[in-house]
Amino acid sequence: MKQSFFIKRTASILLLVTISSMVSFGQSNTKPNIIFILADDLGYGDLSVYGGKVQTPNIDRLAHNGILFTNGHSSAATCTPSRYSLVTGEYAWRKQGTGIARGNASLIIDPERTTIADIFHKAGYTNAVIGKWHLGLGPEEGPDWNRDVKPGPLELGFDYSFIIPATGDRVPCVFVENHRVANLDTKDPITVSYDEPIPDEPTYENNPELIKVQSSHGHNQAIVNGIGRIGYMKGGQSALWDDKNIAAVLAAKASAFLETNMSTPFFLYFATHDIHVPRTPHTKFLGKSGLGVRGDAILQLDWTVGQITKTLDHLGLAQKTLIIFSSDNGPVLDDGYVDEAVEKLGDHQPAGALRGNKYSVFEGGTRVPLIISWPGVTAPRTESDALVGQIDFFSSFASLVDQQLVEGDAPDSENVIEAFLGQSKTGRTELVKQAGALAIIKGDWKFIESARTANSNRQKELGRSTEPQLYNLKNDIGETTNLATENPEIVESLGNLLDSIKVSSHASQTNNFN
Known part of the structure; x- marks a missing residue:
């Protein structure tokens, strides 16, 4: 990676920043807004600030204004367990049923347990989750997509949610806003099956003439927008998303939440769908990266981050907002679709110098980009090799907003807030x-x-x-x-x-x- 990018800070400057930040936060008792931006399948070497070939100026700007971590980790090399650990502060391998969730899986987090959103709620924050969820929805028998879809994020401490239930390659291909499928026509109810085909509904194998994006493996069941998916689906035509517009829709929802809640402290968990398959970036990004649609999707991700930071600037909230940027796990190239991610890779290394990728126990599976920016608190253009994990944000945020954890809360999370804010070079053991x-x-x-x-x-x-x-x-x-x-x-x-x-x-x- 580009070690020369960062300016080395002396101990006296770091001490000054530490003292000033403690005074500004502790004495004024102000609460920073928190935005956690979680990318999907983005590798350690995918960003230009980490040495990648795709230029990501908006994400790089966060590093310019804060701390780039070289030893930051997700807790798992796939999405559902990684996100489970982030929200609960518990290693996912401790709980059964936290493997990669089906699109019709029931909620895998017990609403009775304390979540990271609950901690912010107790501190007076307004909370939202926007983007990819993939932690299940509904009761034990699974969600009813035509009625209230609950329990879900609103039962876990969030005040607002606009989510992709699972992933873009799994049905149902609809957004769920709070407890309802967005834009659903009740005269066209949704049926979802992961066990057997739905009679008289086209499938990838039976209706290849409807396919616009070829599958390399799997993704050969329901066809939505000309793309084969995992699982079978019928109905809900008015509620189906347009794949190429997903990023823009999520960015608009996030900006609207920020504008609505600009006068109160807020926590926004913003989980983008880029760079996960199917990779269908908007036409304004197609062909712009030179690395095929995967590279174009990275450009789209960077644009999305830019929309969030521009909104903060417009609202005058940039100085009051702590932003965390990371990825749920490492990168993957061919993950089920023929999209030339391998053929057009060139000399770009998605995992950088790391071995392995998504699904791998090697570092490429779980050592991920991690950038933290809080203007006026985090020293600009600094780099940290402290060992930290996304699982630690639970306890660290609790400390930041002066909330006490009780026995059973976030059992595997450690308070490393000083490392996250650049006030210590030491993370967890x-x-x-x-x-x-x-x-x-x-x-x-x-x-x-x-x-x-x-x-x-x-x-x-x-x-x-x-x-x-x-x-x-x-x-x-x-x-x-x-x-x-x-x-x-x-x-x-x-x-x-x-x-x-x-x-x-x-x-x-x-x-x-x-």
Whole structure:
């Protein structure tokens, strides 16, 4: 990455920033607005500020005004468990049913438990989630798309929600606003099935003449907007989204929320759908990146971030707002559609120098872009190698807004707010990551437990082995040399530590490593 991009700060300047920020926040008792922008399938090397080939000036500007983290992690290498950990502060492998959720999955978070939104609500914030949800909706039997779709985000501490229920490649292809499918005509009810086809409805396999985007694997069931999806769907024609306009719709909803709540502290969890498949960027971005539609989708993501920051500037809220930008997991190229993501990659490296990608227990699966900007508090153009995880935002935000956690809240989240604000170079001591097998990072070392099987599929290097793996990340960030045989004492120590975390009192249910 571009190490020369950042200006090195002296200890005295950092101390001055720390003191001034503590005074401005603590004595005035003002509460910063919080915007968490979570990209989808964006890799460690995808942004220009991390050395990527696609120019992302709006996201880069956040780094210009804040801190770029080189050792920031999602807790899992796929979306549902990663997002579960973010919202609950609990490792997803502790709870069954947190694998990649179907589009008609029931809500996987118990409404009785405290969420990150609840913490902000207790502190007097107005909360919204806009964008990709993928944590299930509705009761145990699943959602009824033609009536109130609940429980959901509103039962988890959010005051407003406008969400994609799961992902763009899964049905139903509709937005849900608060408790209702947006723009649904009750005379054209929605039927969703993930078990068997719906009679007389076209499918990818039976009606190839309707397909505009070819599938490379899977995505061969319902056809919506000429694109094959996972799952079957009927009805709801007036509510179907237009894939190429998803980013613009989400950006407009986010800006409207900011304008409506500009006079009160707010928490906005803004989860974009870029760069997830199907990649259908708006025509104004097509062909602009030179890297095919995946690169064009990165341009669209950067535009989306620019819409948020422009709204803040227009409303005079930029100085009062802490922005976090990150990704739910690492990158993937061919993820089910023929879109030339591989063929047009060129010398762009989506995961940078990291090994692995989405689905992988290697660093490319979970070490993700992480930028934090709070003008006047975070020192501009700084870089941090503190070990931090998205799972830590729960406890850290609670500390920031002066909320006490009680027993059972955010059991795996650590308060590293000083690291997040650049006031300390030290983050958490160790971090567990999930991708079929579990891995633990402590200091310079990373231990990957042995898995039942070792395999890769569809160009995805999963990183699993039937033998334990040990890497020194300081000297070998690309995880090229397994040092387990030469360091049995470190393997034993980290293996024992991982086992103790697995069986700790935090674990409320049977472990689930999928």
